[in-house]
Amino acid sequence: MDIIKLSQVNDILFSLTLYICFIVSDNLVHDMQNRMLTNELHVDLLRKQNSSLENFLLATEERHNELRNQSKQEQSHHRYSYANEIVTPVCY
Secondary structure (H helix, E strand, O other), rough: OOOHHHHHHHHHHHHHHHHHHHHHHHHHHHHHHHHHHHHHHHHHHHHHHHHHHHHHHHHHHHHHHHHHHHHHHHHHHHHHHOOOOOOOOOOO
């Protein structure tokens, strides 16, 4: 009878081991799914931030070009004004 009891104990231990492995595996799967979801949310947030920064950079670049062109036009206008200016000689 002792052998039968030992066999039953081994079966119970094996069943418990399988159950524990299942629970651990299931917890690992849930943990990995949660991490993947969190990572996807972070990636989405980073994409939105990147898009926002790209738009800001584009607007800044456009404004820089506008100011540069305006400055060039003003410099060209000043040069033209000086070229047409009549200089009166001063005699001492």
